[in-house]
Amino acid sequence: MASAWKTILSVNQYLEDNGDKRTDPWLLVYSPIPVVVIIIMYLIMVWAGPRLMKHRDPIDLRKVLIPYNLAMVGLSVYMFHEFLATSWLSNYSLRCQPVDYSDTPLPMRMARVCWWFFFSKVIELSDTLIFILRKKNNQLTFLHVFHHATMVLNWWFAIKYTAGGQSFFVGMLNSLVHSVMYTYYGLAAIGPHMHKYLWWKSYLTCLQLFQFVLVLIHTSYNLLVQCDFPVITNVAVFLYTIFLIILFGNFYRRSYLDKRKQK
Template sequence: MEGLQELTFWQKAHLYYQKGLENGDKRIENWLLVYSPVPVICIILCYLFIVWAGPKLMAKKEPINLKLVLIVYNFSMVCLSAYMFYEFTVSSWMANYSLLCQPVDYSDSVLALRMASVCWLFYFSKYIEFCDTIFFILRKKNRQLTFLHVYHHSTMILNCWVGLKYTPGGQSFMSGLVNSLVHVAMYFYYGLAAFGPSMSKYLWWKHYLTILQLLQFFLVTLHTVYNLFADCNYPDALNLIVFFYALTLIALFSHFYYRSYITSRTHDLGKCKV
């Protein structure tokens, strides 16, 4: 203890940082973008720089037509999301996962590594989703670069990294499973929309996507609260991170839904009465 007390603040911080890195799952520490948060944070900062600089660079340029790219990208994301949903479902089913209280299997069994693999793929897919923002910038759809959009894309990466680093499986599989299913619907909608105005009549269900996303966050929140009070052999610190993060998303998506669908509908009814 005396030796630790003699260390400077920065030496102590570095010591705790190294200890935190070493406490991660040893099976996956050499997988891409897993061992240290430094590359992850650098990529997030690059993303934020692109969000800031991109619209300025595109200001005097014409929007780029990305119709074919968007169609291919969105339906590829549908396939990827469907595959992840399948892997989460099959891996948890075969391992006899509990839907309410499931500790992480840190063994080298085939099923445990299969679950860890799909958790990594889910985490890595969040980097791929940065393309959503880049496409907005290239098409000069700057109104889509809302705080909600940027916050969700940038923070989800770090949240997923923490979960993957320390708990690649266990009860955290629920968030990945539900999110993958929601993204199947979401990217399917975006894929249809990419075809242009001819698809408008088939896109009446846009606001249901936001409702689906909100249901997802409520489900994850309830699942996390249950595990906070149950004896599930799962780190409470990670449950708290997920809980507070889900609350921020519920607040932001609720505000988006109210502003986009409730307020606009009231405004349209007001115009009709006039």
């Protein structure tokens, strides 16, 4: 036990000491401990929340949902603009883009939007709490919980070690997709009379899958060429994206294709 604890402390010290010195002072970045605690608390909430709500009435959160989703649309649009504008002004390459660790204006601007993207993943854990309070337990799927929890951890590593470079492509695409997604959620929160205008829900899942395919192509290319960007990061993104394509593809099949066959 003492040996295992010593190993954990050693790994933690290594992670703390070998990150991007520009981002170390920023909220939740320097040490992995706060992020790990957040993820553990999130998983406890997923387990305990439905049990605590079992004999309670669902809570009407419409007055919260509309401004929350509107704020998430605004944040997503802002991040998409910052990723796009900064990469454009910096002449980023889609084929190979190393991280610029200098503290000049454009690299710092890119690092800041990477941090906002990481922090947005922490905020998005609220989506799960909203499902629990509204007793939408059918939404608490493995896909939902896995995706929300792992994105926080994945982007902690990104902001800690690779705040820029190839990372911008994933953040830019995902911000665009989430601006559409939270627009859908915001319209749905207005009330049942809006549902007739939300016929495009299945296309939202298609958009998410298309995003993953683009990320897979982008990452695959960077695994095949010589590029001064951490190979382990590209490998992790590649494998993670394949897993998400499988999960989202299965969700699309069960939610739309199988139901059409039944009809």
